[in-house]
């Protein structure tokens with residue numbers, strides 16, 4: 001079925017189709033990933049993001065590789081299989097040190113996913129050889145003009161080149177987009193979904209735009225959550241085997257587990273220490289106050305209550 005006719009269906013109908021596709025193709029396992037926000041230092045100026053270089057209302061931090069390894073070990077000991085290292089885009093880390101850190105985390109038995117922004121081919125290659133398995137880099141919008149307006153000085157072509165390198169190097173490829181960016185229309189949503197399909201993403205994260213007060217888009221309304229959920233469900237229908245997280249931005253609006261019944265099969269649990277996480281406000285969000293050990297137990301029990309299997 002083509003994307004336009006899928007978009008014309010209502011959310012409930014899409015969710016029930018997507019739920020069946022999910023069950024038939026990837027089963028009832030919900031993958032729990034540990035998300036560690038290793039640094040909020042960022043040289044980019046993404047107009048929607050609270051970490052953008054022009055925001056000086058936050059304290060910038062970067063965890064050192066010892067701290068990352070220690071937390072990774074703790075996450076591994078309580079049952080996490082995957083750790084996602086996420087940061088702003090900067091040259092803060094020495095790539096060889098980061099590669100050693102990937103080696104360590106992999107030795108603990110963790111699958112390492114990276115989400116560090118655009119890196120060059122050599123850097124991506126080094127981290128891949130060190131054992132990193134997956135890379136997450138959203139294209140944010142497939143509309144070239146809009147992309148360039150929101151990322152002054154950066155191009156969609158560069159982003160796509162980086163995604164191409166990630167694929168070529170044998171990483172599992174994660175990408176995705178935001179719903180609710182300014183000047184978006186029905187056609188942009190179709191283009192976003194077509195690009196997801198064209199990239200044959202292994203993982204797809206679809207977030208809803210939430211304005212952040214220290215960005216140029218501060219006065220814009222939030223994105224349409226219903227449309228965002230429809231995009232999640234359609235993604236499952238287009239790519240039956242991919243991994244789809246319930247994105248945290250959607251979780252800010254009520255039932256955070258809803259999309260587990262509409263195609264999603266992954267959740268990222270934030271394990272960033274509280275004193276740092278408060279400075280990783282990409283958009284204004286509630287902070288997880290529970291220690292991450294208890295948070296994982298709670299989550300596992302929530303997943304079992306939904307008749308699914310936590311992994």
Ligand code: SAH
Pocket residue numbers: 048049050086087088089115116117118136137138140177178207208209210211212249282283
């Ligand atoms: N620097 C890395 C990590 C980006 S942060 C990179 O460039 O890939 C992770 C994601 O947060 C982004 O890909 C973007 O889709 C999302 N995000 C940023 N600002 C947002 C906002 N205001 N509302 C909702 N999601 C946002």
